[in-house]
Amino acid sequence: MFGQQNIYYLLCISKYFKMENEKYLNDITEIKNLMNKSSRFISLSGLSGILAGVYALVGAWMAYKTIYFDTSTMGAYRDLIISEAAVIRLLIIATSVLVLSIVTGIVLSISKARKSHENVWNSASKRLVINFMIPLATGGFFIIFLIEKNMLGLVAPLTLIFYGLACVNASKYTLGDVRYLGITMIALGLLSTWFLGYGLLFWALGFGGCHILYGSLMYFKYERK
Amino acid sequence: MTMLNIIQNINKAFDHRIRLGIMSVLMVNESADFNMLKELLGVTDGNLASHTKALELENYIQIEKQFIGKKPNTKYSATKEGRDAFTAHIEALEKLIKKS
Numbered sequence: 001m002f003g004q005q006n007i008y009y010l011l012c013i014s015k016y017f018k019m020e021n022e023k024y025l026n027d028i029t030e031i032k033n034l035m036n037k038s039s040r041f042i043s044l045s046g047l048s049g050i051l052a053g054v055y056a057l058v059g060a061w062m063a064y065k066t067i068y069f070d071t072s073t074m075g076a077y078r079d080l081i082i083s084e085a086a087v088i089r090l091l092i093i094a095t096s097v098l099v100l101s102i103v104t105g106i107v108l109s110i111s112k113a114r115k116s117h118e119n120v121w122n123s124a125s126k127r128l129v130i131n132f133m134i135p136l137a138t139g140g141f142f143i144i145f146l147i148e149k150n151m152l153g154l155v156a157p158l159t160l161i162f163y164g165l166a167c168v169n170a171s172k173y174t175l176g177d178v179r180y181l182g183i184t185m186i187a188l189g190l191l192s193t194w195f196l197g198y199g200l201l202f203w204a205l206g207f208g209g210c211h212i213l214y215g216s217l218m219y220f221k222y223e224r225k
Numbered sequence: 226m227t228m229l230n231i232i233q234n235i236n237k238a239f240d241h242r243i244r245l246g247i248m249s250v251l252m253v254n255e256s257a258d259f260n261m262l263k264e265l266l267g268v269t270d271g272n273l274a275s276h277t278k279a280l281e282l283e284n285y286i287q288i289e290k291q292f293i294g295k296k297p298n299t300k301y302s303a304t305k306e307g308r309d310a311f312t313a314h315i316e317a318l319e320k321l322i323k324k325s
Contacts, residue, residue, distance in 0.1 A: 024318045034249035
């Protein structure tokens with residue numbers, strides 16, 4: 001069937017493609033790498049997620065003590081009628097947890113970016129912050145107005161839901177795992193709307209448990225190498 | 226598809242690390258400015274300028290010069306033509322890898 005010459009050509013071509021193949025593989029890897037690097041902030045630290053979870057658990061414990069051992073608490077737990085002093089204390093706890101988590105997140109992400117020689121404040125991280133902040137700030141103001149109007153029951157579910165939406169929205173601009181953290185948070189938020197009165201428990205489960213869970217997942221997936 | 230057809234889809238314009246990089250970034254970003262590309266690709270000014278010029282001549286990217294305050298700023302974005310050509314290029318690469 002094949003002439004001598006044809007077989008020779010065939011050999012040449014297949015050898016040529018073996019060599020070229022490696023180059024094509026490198027090209028594909030390079031394309032994927034640059035697409036990721038230029039559109040996603042990949043230096044997000046999983047460790048900071050774990051620590052944020054720990055702060056949240058400590059905060060939840062302090063909140064628990066404030067609400068349920070508050071001597072001025074009136075009525076049943078479910079009505080959540082608490083004194084103004086307790087509300088202020090809760091706000092201080094929540095703000096501290098938030099600020100501490102953000103600072104830890106920024107510091108650890110900077111150090112992770114430095115290790116991989118990446119710029120921290122680039123167009124990818126800017127987009128991440130903006131898209132994370134839009135649902136989060138919306139929720140933040142909404143919840144502050146609710147507190148101001150003394151409608152406290154929905155505060156815990158709503159923080160979970162808006163935080164979850166912020167994560168889902170931001171996940172397009174960072175590690176994809178954040179999307180699942182967001183979805184879990186939204187589900188917990190909805191559940192806690194149904195089981196009103198167990199807000200703090202869901203809150204601890206979401207901001208504490210989920211952060212630790214997904215933070216460790218990301219830590220082992222991307223950082224421990 | 227035969228081997229020859231696939232190879233015809235391998236685009237010479239993208240057969241260089243820097244041009245491949247520029248297109249990759251512009252495929253997933255609405256636009257990118259000169260400094261962003263420089264930083265992502267780790268190349269010198271002159272090098273980047275010559276490769277963006279080459280892609281512009283092929284009509285694969287468009288260049289938009291503007292001023293941000295007093296600083297001149299050059300923005301690059303992929304054209305429809307460039308997107309289609311790059312997509313075909315990637316598909317051809319993937320097919321070649323699968324074949325061998």
